[in-house]
Amino acid sequence: MKSEQETAGSEVDRAEEKSEPAAASRSEWAALWGLLLGAFMGFIDIFIVNVASPSIQDEMNASFADIQLVPAGYTLAYGAGLVTGGRLGDRFGRRRVFAVGTLAFGLTSAACAAAQSPGVLVGARVLQGLAAAVMLPQILALVQVVFRRPGERARAIGIYGAVIGSGVVAGQILGGLLIRWDVAGLGWRAVFLVNLPLCGVVLAGTGAVVREPGKRTPTRLDLGGVLLLAPGLFGLLRPVVVGGDRGWTAPLAVELSAAVLLLILFIVWELRVTRSGGVPLLPPRLFRQRGFSLGPPTALFFYGVNGAFVFLLAFYLQRAAGLSPLAASLEFVPMAVLTSIASMLCGRLEARFGRQVVPMGGILMAAGLLAVWAVLETVADPGGQALPLVPGLLVYGFGGGIVATSLIGRALAGVAPEDAGAASGGILTAVQASEALGVAGIGALFGALTETGGYVHGLRVCVIVLTGLSLATSGLLHFPVPRPSTGR
Structure with missing residues (x-):
């Protein structure tokens, strides 16, 4: 028989298991902002180079093909490595891997600024x-394991979603400002050097206060999965990016077909690793969870729309409306402000009005796009469209803030802590691929339409297409998802 002490101890253990997880501390909330600064850096660097590209081309006497590879090289490597990066955190510790990645990001940013040739x-x-x-x-993996209370985790992931949702716009605005200011005569190199002090802040802040709770069980990295997935994703994204810019060719079609084959083999391999009792790079069990399985198609519509719309409008404002790069980037400031406001209000709106608030965000995006279409339809002079476009951008930004705040949290709902890194890498890969597909696909449609009907006609038609995709986003967001896992 058990002693009274043993029995009492067992009852305490059971009570602790049933109790609500501990609330996040002040230091952990403070650490979140350091982590979010790291996320902000990573996402704005996708777009910050866009405004600087003409200056880079002039100084280096580079061809247009060379200059296209400056943003594309980052995008391709980033998209292809996300799942592997997530699993490295699961294997070696997320805080340690985050610190290594941040340091490497700072060093490679300095290398970009010092480059003397394309x-x-x-x-x-x-x-x-x-x-x-x-x-x-x-970042997302640490949020999953540090913020164990569902309400706190939802709030943290919501803020994260708002950060990456506004990163598309913020990158272009910051790039335009740095080029205009020409800090210390650095010119375009400032868009890379700005990362150095930011990396220092991130490393100092998160190193001091971020903790990784729980015991980590070392596992072997699924190298077979890495060797299939990384080139498969690279081969999938490169033809999309290059084909959208330069036109599709037979070699690109072959590369795309080979990439699809590699990804099919990756699925077969992951199923085999799972059956043998190993730890797969991207666990197939994730796709049996409704939240995660709905994440990629929802991201495809939302981030495809967002990436394409920002890209096309920025191009249109400079080419058709005659705005400078800085003036064109400042056109997005009101939209970015409303996106941030919506992200902060989203939780309160859901608490008051229920789950329909999130699908309504997609409907607001569609309404904003229709308002933009109405301006293109009624204001004949592109040069006079900048101010009338603002109301539609405000509505679009508010709806987009609600969706961005909720989408990633919904995708990660129910994910176990041991799969947090793999799931985070998987959903971020979907985000990155969706933006690339949106820019390339809708961009190709825009290019074809402008050749026959001009810029105004091209943007009108594309905005209608984007409106339909926003409504599709709203439809996918109607599906309920499970409550977030507490890790217990």
Whole structure:
């Protein structure tokens, strides 16, 4: 028989198991902002180079093909490495891997700023993208394991979603400002050097206060999965990016077909690793969870729409409306402000009005796009459209803030702590691929339409297409998802 002490101890253990997880401490909430600064850096660097590209081309006497690879090199390496980066955190510890990724991001940013030729710059951008792929998945994974109360976790992930949702716009605004200010005569190099002090702040802040609760069980990295998934994703994204810019060719079609084959083999391999009792790179069990399985298609519509709309409107404002790069980027400021406000209000709105608030965000996006279409339809002079476009951008930004705040949290709902890194890398890969597909696909449609009907006609038609995709986003957001796992 058990002693009274043993019995009492067992009852305490059971009571602790049933009790609510501990609330996050002040230091952990403070650490969140350091982590979010790291996320902000990684996402704005996708777009901050867009405004600087003409200056880079002029100084380096680079061809247009060379200059296209400056943003594309980062995008491709980043998208291809995210799942592997997430699993590295599961294997070696998320805080440690996050610190290594942040340090590497700072060093490769300095290498980009020091580049003296297009080839060196593109190579440094590829390495910078790989560093971001190591750094960024750890943020969501740490949020999953540190914030164990569902309400706190939802709030933290919501803030994260707002950060990446506004990163598309913020990157272009910051790039325009840095080029305009020409800090210390650095010109375009400032868009890379700005990362150095930010990396220092991130490393100092998170190193001091971020903790990783629970015991980590070391496992072997699924190298077979890495060797299939990384080139598969690279081969999938590269034709989309390059084909959208330069036109589709037979070699690109072959590369895309080979990538699809590699991804099919990756699925077969992961199922085999799971059956043998190993730890797969991307566990198939994740796709049996409704939240995660709905994440990629929802991200495809939402981030595809957002990436394409921002890209096309920025291009239109400069080419058709005659705005400078800085003026065009400042057109997005009101939209970015409303996105941030919506992200902060989303939780309160859901608490008061229920789950329909999130699908309503997609409907607001569609309404904002229709308002933009009405301006394009009624204001004949593109040069006079900048101010009338603002109301539609405000509505679009508010709806987009609600969706961005909720989408990632919904995708990660129910994910176990041991799969946090893999799941985070998986959903971020979907985000990155969706933006690339949106820009390439809708961008190709825009290019074809402008050749026959001009810029105004091209943007009108594309905005209608984006409106339909926003409504599709709203439809997917109607599906209920499980409550977040507490890790118990």
